[in-house]
Amino acid sequence: MPKIPASCPCGGPSFPTCCGPFLSGDAVAQTAEALMRSRYTAYTLGDEAYLRATWHPSTCPIEPIVNENERLQWLGLEVKSALRLRQRKVNTEEGDTVEFVARYKIGGRAHRLHEVSRFVREAGSGDVPRWYYLDGSFPE
Numbered sequence: 001m002p003k004i005p006a007s008c009p010c011g012g013p014s015f016p017t018c019c020g021p022f023l024s025g026d027a028v029a030q031t032a033e034a035l036m037r038s039r040y041t042a043y044t045l046g047d048e049a050y051l052r053a054t055w056h057p058s059t060c061p062i063e064p065i066v067n068e069n070e071r072l073q074w075l076g077l078e079v080k081s082a083l084r085l086r087q088r089k090v091n092t093e094e095g096d097t098v099e100f101v102a103r104y105k106i107g108g109r110a111h112r113l114h115e116v117s118r119f120v121r122e123a124g125s126g127d128v129p130r131w132y133y134l135d136g137s138f139p140e
Helices: 020-024 032-045 048-053
Strands: 072-086 094-106 109-123 129-137
Touching: 020 032, 032 048, 032 072, 032 094, 032 109, 032 129
Parallel strands: none
Antiparallel strands: 072 094, 094 109, 109 129
16 A cells, blocks of 8 residues: 555545545545545555445445556546435435546556546444445546
């Protein structure tokens, strides 16, 4: 795992007061946007365990999420919007979407990942509601 920076990779002022508590398991993200930011930070740090723990079991891939041999450098995150969507079901599940652009380099070439991510809030371990990444779409 790379050295943890003083400032948070997601753009927050301080890793220990921003995404750090989520990645260490000391806190649970209270919003879909906070979870999305912490997942971006986990990608920058290569934290496979956190990415799996925050990915909804129904859509989490079996294959590795992080490729340690890939020479990937994350450059920054811009949150475009966070929209609350209430889905009325038997258990009144809550869902959110977060649109973001993540910039990165592979092999010296810059790229942009523009995604609208869907999140769902469900009871986790100990019946404490927690947010999970469900899936994403890629707007043109």
